[in-house]
Amino acid sequence: MSSEIPTVLVGGKPPTAYLIAVAYQFNSGSDKVRLRARGRAISTAVTVAEMSKRIVPNVKVEKIEIGTEMLGDPPRPVSTMEILLVKEE
């Protein structure tokens, strides 16, 4: 089930770029959308979640998880975040 939730990867673009992707998924019938971000993009993901709450009807934050991934060569720890958005009927 979890793998069927559409995921929006938040990177270095402005928050509105990802907001459009989130709104598209909800308008296409998804009742959940996952935001994923690493490093500096984590702040952007939070802004996307906050904008989604204001702009997409009945959307709220269901769960926020943080973690660490090893990236690069040599590998270095990078912080990660997942925000699960849910649309309540």
Added chain:
Amino acid sequence: MSSEIPTVLVGGKPPTAYLIAVAYQFNSGSDKVRLRARGRAISTAVTVAEMSKRIVPNVKVEKIEIGTEMLGDPPRPVSTMEILLVKEE
């Protein structure tokens, strides 16, 4: 009760500066420490939380909340985050 939880305000310094503050609070007997951050510092707060889990014994993330504050003149929305760390006995 909630107001008695020591709060570490995460800003523009390196994560280790705030990690030291978190470790100090736990070592001083607190069983909870709150990390607060706004805007770009949100990513740093996540890194501080992740480092705290690895470095301070028995510390885990209990709750993560995000929000929006109006800041500046003219006021603009700024994303905020609170991470509640708890030390389990």
